[in-house]
Amino acid sequence: MLNPATPAFIDSLNLPPAAIKEASDSYLTEPRGRWKGQGVVLAPSSTEEVAQIVAACHRDRIGIVPYSGGTGLVGGQLMPDGPAPVVLSLERMTQIRDVFPSENVMIVDAGCILADVQTAATDAGRLFPLSLASEGSARIGGLLATNAGGVNVLRYGNARALCLGLEVVRPDGTIWHGLTRLRKDNTGYDLRNLMIGSEGTLGIITAAALKLVPQPAGIGAAFMAVPSPQAALDLLALAGDYIGDGLSAFELIHRQGLDFLADVGPDIKPPFKDTPDWMVLIDVGLPRGIAPDEALMALFEAATEAELVTDGVIAQSEAQRAAFWNVRESIPEANRRIGSVSSHDISLPLSAVPDFITKAAPALAEIGDYRINCFGHLGDGNLHYNVFPQPGRTRSDHENDRAAVKTCVHDLTASMGGSVSAEHGVGRLKVNDLLKYGDPAKLAMMRSVKDALDPQGVMNPGAVLNQV
The missing domain is CATH 3.30.70.2190 (Alpha-Beta Plaits)
Known part of the structure; x- marks a missing residue:
């Protein structure tokens, strides 16, 4: 059972005033405006301060919701109910720690904004190829925690493929110093890839060793x-x-x-x-x-x-x-200005994409009258298949059939060997989808990992896996 983050708890941390932020809407709402979060917002300036906060939360069983750029679309960055958590923002951790152009490696704080990392790479005569619409506000920690994709996955891979090493604060407050620049290291389990894509449920990424590539001529x-x-x-x-x-x-x-x-x-x-x-x-x-x-x-x-x-x-x-x-x-x-009935971030085997598009529209027509905006990264099979009301109507007019629309799209995706979360993650939005479509053995393994690394259940409670 988790406890709330009380004023007395915050006072006990003895943090500098700059580390305590007002819990404004900018921290407690998500881009699509469907959910409202809660909690006390803390913004540490160093890995040591992150460790101090996490250790105290572990000791007192207080939930921690990692907050990066706030651009996530599946609710992973907010906790709408339960005991008030600590919302842990890395916005003050924005240092480019080191650049090794000859190695094609850059070491950065997790709070660095993606566009700033791209600029630093360019200044070094290199390219950091991760690119997506929110790169002016998305931060490296969140991009790695969700294994973000974007437009260049076809050539350079997801965020996972662009990371060599991590520094991570574990759920008990200890620090894993894994900022290796090595490209070959077979000394045990691949903890880097365990943390990437874990959406803050296994630890807090505080820094990363990123892969750079030569700039195309x-x-x-x-x-x-x-x-x-x-x-x-x-x-x-x-x-x-x-x-x-x-x-x-x-x-x-x-x-x-x-x-x-x-x-x-x-x-x-x-x-x-x-x-x-x-x-x-x-x-x-x-x-x-x-x-x-x-x-x-x-x-x-x-x-x-x-x-x-x-x-x-x-x-x-x-x-x-x-x-x-x-x-x-x-x-x-x-899309945001129009307001979708339901938005879907799906992936399919490449050869199945045309057949999916052919089948999905008539299946949705049996539920209601919609406009469909289908676009995405065909090179890696990732579609953003978004369903909108007809002109003159709003998404609120379709709130009662939103669940049916999502189920229709996701059932068809699963039946064709696809995934209901291609690049946005699971967050809180798709926890039940993971249970419905996920392999039972995989889910059991994930639960075992979560219980082993975070036995107190303080790391991003309710994200990815449902609370038990």
Whole structure:
């Protein structure tokens, strides 16, 4: 049984005033506005202060909710009920500790904002390739704790693939000094990968050794209109043949996303005069001697001959490439302004994606009349399949059928060998989904790990695994 974080408990920590924050809405709400959290907000400035707070919470059985950039979409960063927890923010831990350009390694505090890490890598002549719409506010600790994906997974992998070592405060307050820069280390269990994706339920990530990569000599992008999702999938295979490892991102976009942008903003310049039903955004990073625009033109010509594309536009400058990506990265904000009935972060075997899209719409039509905005990272099988009300209605009009909509999408995803959480994590939103669709043996192993590392149950209570 957990206890609340009382004023007397906070006083006993003897923290400096800067470490005690007002529990404002910025800490206690999530981006979609569906849940409201609670608790006392503490913002330590060092790993030692984190350890001090965690040790005290362990001793007094007070829950800890790790708070990173607050951009999570599954409620992992807030606790809506139960004894008031400590909301532990790492916003004051933002140091770039060291950069080793010749090793392609950077050591950073977990509170560093992703965009700042990208800039530091660029300043060192390198690239940190993790990239997503919220990179201006998402922090490294939360990105690792959720094993974030983003647009470059096709080439560089999830956050997990971009981390060599971690510093972690364990649930009892002791510190695991695992900031290794080694690329080979087979000395026992892989604790780094156990912590990555654990969503703060097994410890607090306080620092990370990140992998950097060389900057591509030439970068480019193209929008191509495709007649169907199947054609997009075939184009992905053709792009692999023509561009190989230089293919960085391959995004599938439905016209509904651009229609939303036209209706509610943000204001963008559409890539086509007449918006097609389906399009893909392709991004490449190529070595010296290969011109990106020429490689993309060769791909476009081959795809046209194979009847996989009906139109296309290739970026002629970095500014135009950035404008292309602004279209893609603005879609989630337009979605938020419209207000979804239910949003879904799913993944499927690549060959199953077109069949899923074909089957999902008529299945949802049996529940109600909706608009569907389907977009995502086709290169790694990750779709954001989001369901919206028709014009003139709001998501509150469909609140009673929201659960049925989610069940419909998730049941179909599971039946086709997919996952109901591709890159956003489980948080609190999908705890029951994990129970429903997860393998029983896997769940038992996860529970054993949780009980062994956090016997008091203080780490992010109710996230990922239901409380028992």
